[in-house]
Amino acid sequence: MEKPLAITLFSGTDDKLQAAAVLTAGAAAIGRPVHIFLQYWGLDAFRAGRDGTERQLAPEAGEEGRAAVERLASAGQATWRETLEQAKAIGQVEIQACSLSMDLLGLTPGDLDSLVDGVEGVTAFWLTASEGQVLFI
Amino acid sequence: MTIQIAVTVDARNLSCPMPIVKTAIAIKRLASGQVLEVLATDPGSAKDFAAWSKTTGNEVIESDVQGRVFRFVLRKK
Numbered sequence: 001m002e003k004p005l006a007i008t009l010f011s012g013t014d015d016k017l018q019a020a021a022v023l024t025a026g027a028a029a030i031g032r033p034v035h036i037f038l039q040y041w042g043l044d045a046f047r048a049g050r051d052g053t054e055r056q057l058a059p060e061a062g063e064e065g066r067a068a069v070e071r072l073a074s075a076g077q078a079t080w081r082e083t084l085e086q087a088k089a090i091g092q093v094e095i096q097a098c099s100l101s102m103d104l105l106g107l108t109p110g111d112l113d114s115l116v117d118g119v120e121g122v123t124a125f126w127l128t129a130s131e132g133q134v135l136f137i
Numbered sequence: 138m139t140i141q142i143a144v145t146v147d148a149r150n151l152s153c154p155m156p157i158v159k160t161a162i163a164i165k166r167l168a169s170g171q172v173l174e175v176l177a178t179d180p181g182s183a184k185d186f187a188a189w190s191k192t193t194g195n196e197v198i199e200s201d202v203q204g205r206v207f208r209f210v211l212r213k214k
Contacts, residue, residue: 002192025154026185029161030192077152090161 002032004132006125011137012041013056014080015069020137021083028091032132036095037125038116042137043101046113052081084115094128096120140172140198140210148177149206156182157189160211164195167213172198175209182207 005027009020020042024034038046045054053073057066073079078086087093097112097119109119146163148156156177164173175186183200186209190197199210 022154025158029154029157030189072152076150078155083154083158086155086158086162090158090165 002027002030004033004035004128006035006037006129006132006134008037008039008125008134008136009042010039011058012043012045013058014052014054015057015061015065016137017042017045017052017080018083021080021087023135024093025083025087025090028087028093031091033092034087034094035125035128036093037098037120037129038095039098039101040104043097043107044105046095046097046116047107047111048113050081050113052079081113081115088115096125098122098125142174142210143167143171145174145176148175148179150178153179153181153185155179157185160186160189164211164213169213171213173211173213175207175211177207177209178205179207180205182209186211 007020007024011017024036027034057069061069095116097116099119099121102119144163144167146159148159151159156175156179160173160175167173186197186200190211194214196212197209198212201208
């Protein structure tokens with residue numbers, strides 16, 4: 001069994017979500033289990049009905065960065081949501097919502113994207129995360 | 138001996154990590170020992186397929202590049 005990877009996904013901009021999705025798919029392809037913990041704006045991006053193309057970017061993207069991201073998207077790059085869907089199809093990928101962030105945003109499990117497997121607290125997250133590496137995005 | 142290719146994955150013009158993702162999906166449907174061909178233009182493909190082969194045990198039996206198109210022939214573990 002390959003070493004598990006835990007990703008604390010705090011950011012909710014499409015570029016950072018894309019980076020997280022790419023890292024997840026790559027890990028899934030080589031058999032590394034991935035556990036994603038959605039906090040704050042990362043969780044906000046996983047409301048049901050969002051399709052991964054809101055196109056909000058990190059401030060450092062600027063105009064040139066936005067143009068580059070849009071160029072790749074119009075060339076047919078998969079959205080972060082599609083990439084995560086594929087990652088789930090090839091490997092062991094679990095996506096959990098942080099319970100504090102659920103409270104913060106006033107969300108119930110029914111408000112979440114079907115990619116989200118459940119809601120957990122930070123203790124449960126660390127229990128599964130402690131076996132492997134942790135990334136904060 | 139001619140290698141019998143069971144399926145070809147055309148991942149040309151797809152960005153990383155889609156060539157590997159599509160290959161991982163396609164290889165699931167094959168039986169052990171069957172052979173799959175991949176075409177990709179992602180510039181990271183050469184290193185990515187080598188790394189994927191090493192960790193998954195699926196063997197790269199041929200690899201070449203023509204212009205910007207990488208071609209890999211893989212045998213399922």
